[in-house]
Amino acid sequence: MKRSRKNQRQSQHHWHAQLRRLLSPRTFLQRHAQVALDSLGRLYRNRVASLMTAAVIAIALAMPAGLYLLLDNLERLSGTWDGQASMSVFLQNSVSASAADRLAKSVREWPEVHSVQLVTPDEALQEFSQRSGFADVLDALDENPLPAVLVVIPASGYTDPAAASALRERFSRLPETALAQLDLQWVQRLAAILDIARRGILITGCLLALAVLLMIGNTIRLEIQNRREEILVTKLIGATNGFVRRPFLYCGLWYGVLGAIIAWLLVETGFWLLSAPVSNLAGLYQSDFHLETLPFQLLWILVMGGMCLGLLGSWLAVGRHLDAIEPT
Amino acid sequence: MIRFTNISKRYPGGYEALSNISFHMEKGAMAFLTGHSGAGKSTLLKLIALIERTTRGQLFLDGQNVSRIGKRRIPYIRRKIGFIFQEHHLLFDRTVFDNVALPLIIAGYRHQEIGRRVRAALDKLGLLKKERLYPITLSGGEQQRVGIARAVVNKPMLLLADEPTGNLDPDLSREIMALFALFNDVGVSVLIASHDIPLIEELDYPALSLEHGRLAGSVVDRE
Numbered sequence: 001m002k003r004s005r006k007n008q009r010q011s012q013h014h015w016h017a018q019l020r021r022l023l024s025p026r027t028f029l030q031r032h033a034q035v036a037l038d039s040l041g042r043l044y045r046n047r048v049a050s051l052m053t054a055a056v057i058a059i060a061l062a063m064p065a066g067l068y069l070l071l072d073n074l075e076r077l078s079g080t081w082d083g084q085a086s087m088s089v090f091l092q093n094s095v096s097a098s099a100a101d102r103l104a105k106s107v108r109e110w111p112e113v114h115s116v117q118l119v120t121p122d123e124a125l126q127e128f129s130q131r132s133g134f135a136d137v138l139d140a141l142d143e144n145p146l147p148a149v150l151v152v153i154p155a156s157g158y159t160d161p162a163a164a165s166a167l168r169e170r171f172s173r174l175p176e177t178a179l180a181q182l183d184l185q186w187v188q189r190l191a192a193i194l195d196i197a198r199r200g201i202l203i204t205g206c207l208l209a210l211a212v213l214l215m216i217g218n219t220i221r222l223e224i225q226n227r228r229e230e231i232l233v234t235k236l237i238g239a240t241n242g243f244v245r246r247p248f249l250y251c252g253l254w255y256g257v258l259g260a261i262i263a264w265l266l267v268e269t270g271f272w273l274l275s276a277p278v279s280n281l282a283g284l285y286q287s288d289f290h291l292e293t294l295p296f297q298l299l300w301i302l303v304m305g306g307m308c309l310g311l312l313g314s315w316l317a318v319g320r321h322l323d324a325i326e327p328t
Numbered sequence: 329m330i331r332f333t334n335i336s337k338r339y340p341g342g343y344e345a346l347s348n349i350s351f352h353m354e355k356g357a358m359a360f361l362t363g364h365s366g367a368g369k370s371t372l373l374k375l376i377a378l379i380e381r382t383t384r385g386q387l388f389l390d391g392q393n394v395s396r397i398g399k400r401r402i403p404y405i406r407r408k409i410g411f412i413f414q415e416h417h418l419l420f421d422r423t424v425f426d427n428v429a430l431p432l433i434i435a436g437y438r439h440q441e442i443g444r445r446v447r448a449a450l451d452k453l454g455l456l457k458k459e460r461l462y463p464i465t466l467s468g469g470e471q472q473r474v475g476i477a478r479a480v481v482n483k484p485m486l487l488l489a490d491e492p493t494g495n496l497d498p499d500l501s502r503e504i505m506a507l508f509a510l511f512n513d514v515g516v517s518v519l520i521a522s523h524d525i526p527l528i529e530e531l532d533y534p535a536l537s538l539e540h541g542r543l544a545g546s547v548v549d550r551e
Contacts (some may be wrong), residue, residue: 229419233418233419237411237431237478238434326379
């Protein structure tokens with residue numbers, strides 16, 4: 001009896017020592033760093049296979065990321081494409097040239113206005129006669145029938161239909177205004193198209209994320225099968241499920257991160273290849289538009305996304321297959 | 329150290345591998361477990377290592393009742409036990425050092441401590457020069473000694489060995505048994521399953537004898 005109590009005390013002491021060792025933060029971090037490096041080393045040893053898996057993940061990540069960036073650029077383009085989303089404010093004939101100039105200057109200060117161009121009646125007449133071929137008829141007129149026009153381009157946050165129409169209202173209320181016209185239909189259509197595109201990319205993105213999840217899950221499942229013997233032995237000599245799980249989780253995480261980095265390279269390369277023809281096309285429209293990718297922000301988002309997908313995928317695989325391997 | 333109280337083990341399908349086994353092995357003792365193949369030696373060891381669970385009866389390890397212990401606590405019990413297998417279950421993609429270090433890594437020892445303890449264990453088993461080799465390049469006897477080093481590196485309270493000399497010639501077998509006796513001398517409890525009767529008779533340790541899942545004869549305390 002006395003002896004058994006002593007044993008109990010000893011075993012309790014043993015327990016406490018074990019617990020202290022496990023909870024020591026330095027050992028904990030050291031262990032995780034070790035497992036993370038081990039998993040990375042294992043991927044490196046099978047680098048061809050690992051790279052192929054990572055490449056498939058990369059393509060699945062690059063597709064939605066690239067499409068989203070294209071859409072983003074398109075939206076930026078629609079916000080700045082002069083002439084198209086602009087508003088024509090026809091002024092009363094009674095407004096003098098200097099008053100029109102003052103008005104243009106004050107309107108330029110409005111927050112919802114990107115830029116204002118004043119087209120004087122003389123300029124309008126000149127343009128009209130050049131384009132219409134009615135020069136002779138116009139010459140026959142005693143005075144210029146055309147009003148002064150403010151060509152207003154809304155600021156980037158005010159291109160959606162509601163804001164643009166509110167801006168039109170504001171112009172209509174000005175005493176100098178005869179008529180404020182907005183090509184609202186065009187803005188509405190573009191917004192609708194972009195909306196569909198955004199929805200489509202979201203759906204594609206979700207499906208491809210699911211594909212990445214399954215891909216990583218399957219890879220980890222194979223890895224677990226390959227290391228069956230090792231799992232059995234480690235469990236036999238006292239490994240907890242957490243210990244057995246850890247290398248596989250890190251393996252999935254690395255796949256995600258690797259895939260994300262390759263995806264980033266793919267997107268950046270794709271945009272680099274597109275940038276020259278796009279600038280060329282924009283040049284034909286007298287625009288200095290160029291593609292933008294925000295490389296570091298993109299890399300950050302891709303890596304975080306890839307990491308989460310990798311962890312989740314391997315977690316699912318590990319949960320399903322690891323418990324089934326028990327020594328017998 | 330080990331106490332069996334009316335333990336039975338029935339496998340799914342109805343086959344009763346062990347029936348109503350009771351015995352007590354003192355802390356620091358060393359004993360053999362004998363019997364023909366199929367008598368239940370392996371099953372008995374697996375019950376102690378919690379690889380198999382008892383169907384009936386109570387199993388005490390180091391004063392702790394482990395018959396109904398939860399799955400999550402099993403690893404911590406196993407860390408107090410060194411298990412030596414006939415096929416030694418070494419990992420062939422790792423060096424001798426890494427194989428022996430495994431229990432320490434699992435238990436969360438510090439890096440420096442692991443190196444120190446692994447080398448001490450390898451030294452004790454005469455394997456210090458082989459630490460960088462892969463198990464595949466070693467002889468059968470050396471592989472078995474690596475398996476023993478891995479079992480003792482964690483300084484377990486109990487060593488279990490399932491036919492540790494099954495694949496070895498008599499001289500090597502004697503050498504391995506002498507090693508077990510050495511560990512027993514420093515206070516480790518040792519239970520060895522073996523059907524090598526001549527070798528067991530050479531050595532002066534008690535033996536539990538199993539026959540068709542029942543204890544037939546014993547020199548260890550029977551209860």
